Structure formats: C-alpha cells, structure tokens
Amino acid sequence: MANILPGSLRAASLSLALAAGFASAATAEEGEGVYFGAVTDPTVKQECSACHMAFSAGMLPASSWTAILGDLSNHFGEDASLDDKTTAAIRDWLTGNAAQPSRWMTNAADGGDTPMRITETTWWTRVHNGEVNPAAFDNPRVGSRANCAACHRGAEQGFFGEE
C-alpha cells in the first residue's frame, strides 16, 4: 500500500511512523518528526492564519480542501467567508499542494475519502491517540486540537516534531 505524504520523515520517529503509515515518505535524517511543508502562498498564509494556524496543504487530500473552501460560511462553527476571487485562489493553491489520496489520509471514523477535519484523518488520530493525553487538548494554553503550535514549535514552518 502506498501511503504517500509530502515531505520528509526523520529517522528517530521511524518506528512510530512506519507503524502509522508514513513509510513511503521516509528519508533517513537525524531528528524526530514529519515535514508537511509550510504554507508559502502569501494569500493562503494571510487568510488562513487569521483565526488558526495556516495548516499545511499536505495534511488533507484535494477533495477535502475543495469541500472546505466550498462552505466557508459554515467553517467549523464560524463564518469565514471571503470574496469569490480570494476563495478560488486559496482553493487552487491548497488543492495543488494537497496530499495524495490514500487510506492513510482518509477519514478515520467512517472511512470516507473526504475528511473535513485534519483531526479526523487516519494519520492524525493514529499519531496522536495513545501518544497525547486527551486532557492536554483542554488545557487553556492549548484550547483546541487545531492549535498545533501549542505543542509543535515548528508547526508554522510545516515541521511537526515529537515534543
């Protein structure tokens, strides 16, 4: 099974990642963690980081980004509407840099191929469940599973280490 994830996998977390399915993206380097790629497009970076960190495009398949950008007025409990031109530009960049579809990227709960939340994907749940105490997400300094940077210091740069 080819589970392709953009970026490189660092050696020290290889066993976890192999078990989790990041294997084909592995390149043996020192350090621990996964590089998803930073958001480099200025519009995507600005607009998608206003309320949460700008999540790496490679965290979801293109179908997910299309669905999310297609319903910004109902964006996880808030209205995040943008004008049509900006919305299209963001959608094009995210889908162009999205993850390759695979079982690893799909929705863990129902197996659907268009997960609407990064935290529902197979890879996210496998990597975090059992690794992170669920109570940690309720810590006021974290506040949300969407606050990657609370634990992953390199998150804004697209690097997610084990810390």
Add this chain to the structure above:
Amino acid sequence: MMHKRKLAVLAAIAALAGATAVMAGPRDDILAGYAAEAGVTAFDAAAGKALFTGTHTGGKPETPSCTTCHTGNLTGPGKTRAGKVIEPMAVSANPQRFTDPAKVEKWFGRNCRSVLGRECSAKEKGDVITWLSSL
C-alpha cells in the same frame, strides 16, 4: 525671541496633534460612512456595548457572543477558538482598530453572521465602533 525649549514644546504639541489627526481620520471616515448609510447623526455607545457584550441565539452555537473570542476585557487581548491571540478591540489599547474600511467590513460581516446569524446594520456597526473607541 522665543526660547529654544518653548519652540521644542510647541513643535512636539504640533506633532502630536498631527499624529492624532492622522490616526483619527480613517476611523471618522468609516463612522461617517455608516452614519450616512443609517441616516443618523450620532451613534449610541451604550447600544454598541449591549450588542457586543450580549448573548445571542440567532447565530452559530459555538459563538453566542462577541465576547466568546474577544472576552469581556476589551483593552486586553482575546483568543480565537483555535487558540490564536486576537489583538485588543479597544481603540485606546490598539490604535489601529477601525482604520481600514475593508478590514472592518470583512470582520463585521463574518462575525455578525457567526454571532447573530445575520448582517449587522450600519447603525449597529457605528454603535459598536463608537463604544470601542470610548473605552
């Protein structure tokens, strides 16, 4: 002949006045636009406070009030539901507030729909800006 120190003080006052005028200009223009649109000559800070701090039921359940994210302390920072810091809303703590018309419209649009489930009227926007400018 005027003393140098007096001249310096006068220059500082002039500079301050100039800076204040520069800062207040865009906000006054935005308020004037909303006043014209609403057909009013003055805004109501108390009504703005009531709207901003009130709990509403028409919008999304996750955001029943402006204070859900901005908190009740408007001179301090707020926090988004995803954990990002929001700069203070009170103009006294954040002089850049309400000086960019596109930004003001963008966020009133999004946030009124999130909290109230509808657009805010020009009167409501003016009331809120007036209140947040008075803190």
